[in-house]
Amino acid sequence: MRRYVIFTNGLLVLSACLLIPGMSTLAQSDLTGFWVGLYHEDAPERLPGPQFGDYLELPLNEAGRMRADSYDPNRISAVQEFQCRPHGGDYSMRGLSVPLRIWEEYDPNTQQLIAVRTRTAWMEMERTIYMDGRAHPPEYAHHTWQGFSTGVWEGNMLSVTTTHLKPSYLRRNGVPRSAKATFTDHWVRHGNYLTVTTFIDDPVFLTEPLVRSSNWVFEPTMKMSPYSCEPATEMFVPEGTVPHYLPGQNPFNSEFSDLFGLPFEATRGGAETLYPEYRQEMGEIPTPPQCWRYCICTGLFNCPERPSPSPSTNGRTLE
Amino acid sequence: MIGGTGQPMNLQRVALASVMLVFLGLLNFTNAQENPNFDEVSIRVLPVRDNIYMLVGLGGNITVQVGENGVLVVDTQFAPLSEKIKATINDLAQSTSRYIIINTHVHLDHVGGNEALAQWAREHTGTAPQIIAHENVLVRVTAPPDENIPETQISPTAWPNAPYLTGFKDLYFNGEPIEILHQPEAHTDGDSMVFFRSSDVVSTGDIFTPGNYPVIDIARGGSVQGIINALNRLLRITVVEAFQEGGTKVIPGHGRLCEEADVVEYRNMITIIRDRVQNLINRGMSLQEVKNTRPTLDYDTEYGSDTGFWTTDMFIEAVYRSLSE
Structure with a gap:
């Protein structure tokens, strides 16, 4: 009898050992295929583009705020090298990502997964997320727009760590993100929906991690076209011209707070403005009589800059 | 010389700082160390493209090009590292029939290994290697020996x-x-960039040091406008492959391997700071008043330092003096 129990227990242990690797695999999600971005979240910022002076939700430090204040949007025309600049890896999931294609690469000999790869049409942004356990390059290796990414599965969540980024932006109104920044992505599939939550650490411009999420819907029939971009002379300026505002001389800083009737200080960002307690400090905010911009912005083709003549549609009254 | 304050400029201080900087040769931008232990420094090799490599140790980056003609080295770091540098180059070399050394400027963290590498080359080839640099480098090293001017001790x-x-x-x-x-008139008055045309690689010397404010060695003929001019010239040389990425590789004087986009950011930074300081000078501000406005605040967390041999304070002072002359 004792021998029988030992034998049975041994079988159970053996079965468990055989099953565990399989269970681990089963817990992972299949992210491959075509995805279309959903823009209901932060649509005005992500589609028509952010307002000058809109630093809401950004845990900026003093340096980040000053750098953003000095930004003159003419720079992306005058500095030709900026014209065909893709988003940084931390922003590429936020901007126009239609469509997003995800596929996997396997070692042809061992059939082990080497990498998960992604590509979005705009500026042909491609990311490689190495899944083979390799180390990140040394600090003195070159940086890229999408950075160097490694990933691991944590249950059904793909967690990705990215380093070696070129300097870029946190928001397209001049809010900077440095080359010293790193970020972590968490990719989770819920049926036909994909959510990527990004935690950005930037010791240069942020006082705490910037957290934001982006969503996609599975669309297997999508096609992807090639994209091209060639810099051109958009402004006749002397070589080396870098448009910028001198400190304290940007006339557009308060445009955002004025337009939406927000306290100027609240629009300046900073970690203290991110949390619900800050509403107490803001006090009573008078409601603007009418919304004038991006009033029904919910998607790619539904984000008019100005309200239509009929106040009952786009120019809805807020009261 | 009269500055914006109407007070005599303290050139002595800038000169002393420059001498300290060169003499001690501790421009380790990534990890400033007061007393470096050269025994603990390893020489790391980063393949750049084709037969060109970037060597990282302590001091300026070294560029090595190898091939059937021999070995070409751009800058030689510090003398105490020469044995390790020679061993690394020996591993990379395809032929040791000829050696060429190019110095991008006169500072000891870039020319300190010249003597040992030249001796090594003589042992291999029987003749002295070519040591190429701009004439102004030669003028400075051949000046009468002065214990306060380290390059005259070479x-x-x-x-x-x-x-x-x-x-x-x-x-x-x-x-x-x-x-x-x-x-x-950039980092010094004797700066050279080395452009490998087929490999499409540029070795810049200290006119480009990503992650740190440029050292403007006014005592040796440097100027902020010269650095900006140099960076704009560098941008004329660099060509990207697509979408502002790839193409020409840029080996900076210190710091990580770069491409055009990194040079653009750096050029933008120093151009904006020049404009800010110039604006304050035009408004009649003294050096101290300019410093009090913190004109580099938004760049300090990325490029500045409160300690070491090239502080943010020294950088602002150099920009101010350079624009006031």
Whole structure:
């Protein structure tokens, strides 16, 4: 009898050992295929583009705020090298990502997964997320727009760590993100929906991690076209011209707070403005009589800059 | 010389700082160390493209090009690291029949290994290697010895023996054309960029040091406008492959391997700071008043330092003096 129990227990242990690797695999999600971005979240910022002076939700430090204040949007025309600049890896999931294609690469000999790869049409942004356990390059290796990414599965969540980024932006109104920044992505599939939550650490411009999420819907029939971009002379300026505002001389800083009737200080960002307690400090905010911009912005083709003549549609009254 | 304050400029202080900077040669931008232990420094090799490598140790980056003609080295770091550098180059070399050393400028963290490498080359080839640098480097190292001016202490066997006097020098080595381009009044008055045309790689010297404010060695003829001019010239050389990425590789004087986009950010930074300081000078502010406005606040967390041999304070002072002259 004792021998029988030992034998049975041994079988159970053996079965468990055989099953565990399989269970681990089963817990992972299949992210491959075509995805279309959903823009209901932060649509005005992500589609028509952010307002000058809109630093809401950004845990900026003093340096980040000053750098953003000095930004003159003419720079992306005058500095030709900026014209065909893709988003940084931390922003590429936020901007126009239609469509997003995800596929996997396997070692042809061992059939082990080497990498998960992604590509979005705009500026042909491609990311490689190495899944083979390799180390990140040394600090003195070159940086890229999408950075160097490694990933691991944590249950059904793909967690990705990215380093070696070129300097870029946190928001397209001049809010900077440095080359010293790193970020972590968490990719989770819920049926036909994909959510990527990004935690950005930037010791240069942020006082705490910037957290934001982006969503996609599975669309297997999508096609992807090639994209091209060639810099051109958009402004006749002397070589080396870098448009910028001198400190304290940007006339557009308060445009955002004025337009939406927000306290100027609240629009300046900073970690203290991110949390619900800050509403107490803001006090009573008078409601603007009418919304004038991006009033029904919910998607790619539904984000008019100005309200239509009929106040009952786009120019809805807020009261 | 009168500055914006109406007070005599304290050039002595800037000169002393420059001497300290060069003499001690501790421009380790990534991890400033007061007393470096050279025994603990390893020479790391980063393949750049084709037969070109970036060597990282302590001090300036070294560029090595190897091939059937021999070995070409751009800058030689510190003398105490020479044995390790030689061993690394020996591992990379395809042929040791000829050696060429190019110095991008006169500072000891870039020329300190000249003597040892030249001696090594003589042992291999029986003749002294070419040591190429701009004429102004030769002028400085051959000045009467002065214990306060470290480059005057360099052995004659380490001096440039093939200086170029004009704006550029061409040579063909290991199967590719190489342009050595003088950039006047930038980091110093003797700066050279080395452009490997076939490999599409530029070695910049200290006119470009990503992650740190540029050292403007006014005592040796440097200027903020010269650095901006040099960076704009560098941007004319660099060509991206697509979507502002790839293409020309840029090996900076210190810091990580770069491309055009990194140079653009750096050029933008120093151009904006120049404009800010110039604006404050035009408003009649003294150096201290300019410092009080913190004109580099938004760049300090990325490029500045409160300690070490090139602080943010020294950088602002150098920009101010450079624009006030």
